[in-house]
Amino acid sequence: MAASQIHLVRHGEVHNPDRVLYGRLPEFGLSERGHKMAAAAANNLLSRDRHYGTLIASPLQRAQESAAPVSTLLSLPIGTEERVIEPHNYFEGKRMSRAVLNPLNWHALRDPNLPSWGEPYGSIVTRMMAAIEDVWKNTSSGDAVIVSHQLPIWMVHRYLAGESLRHDPRKRRCALSSITTLERSGDGFIEVDYQDPAAALSAGSVDVGAV
Helix, strand or coil: CCCCEEEEEECCCECCCCCCCCCCCCCCCECHHHHHHHHHHHHHHHHCCCCEEEEEECCCHHHHHHHHHHHHHHCCCCEECHHHCCCCECCCCCCHHHHCCCHHHHHHHCCCCCCCCECCHHHHHHHHHHHHHHHHHHCCCCEEEEEECHHHHHHHHHHHCCCCCCCCHHHCCCCCCCEEEEEEECCEEEEEEEECCCHHHCCCCCCCCCC
16 A cells, blocks of 8 residues: 655745745744644645545754644654755855845856755755655555645656746745645656645745745
8 A cells, every 4th residue: 555645735934034044044943823824734634534644744843843733633743854854055044135146145146957056956856756755655544744845845846747947936836834735646646736725824924935
């Protein structure tokens, strides 16, 4: 047996008053709104009336906190999976709107195809798809939930859609606490659903943590 569906859940809003790109920096947990967003995602999964067999999350604080209400509502322990973590990024700790104006940082922007400012897109796809494959195989029955980050989830979407991995970060369809659902098809996966259960909470939210 293997998982029926794989649900890729993005974390909720992060407490980030300085609006820096936090990447893999520690101690960036959810804001009060972010906890409500995570609860909305958990309630959405519960409302689907499906059986869930596995819950894993990125080791970063915001992902672990976003997995907590899922764990409670679905009665599943949280497994930590390094391969679904946020990519590393040259601009971590910087305010992006200011950093790109500084000539000392321009070398990191030299090649958006890779991208040159962080982990290559192809590397993100490789580790994410390996994690998804392993979770699918190791879930004896029901669905699996993976709590991750915007760019890794968006890379999976573009890879499965056969689209170029290079993209405009401002145009990602991967809202805070959104849920992207996959199913097995032959030897691979296809995307079958996307939902934004925290949409009602998104007005005024801060979402500037990654590029």
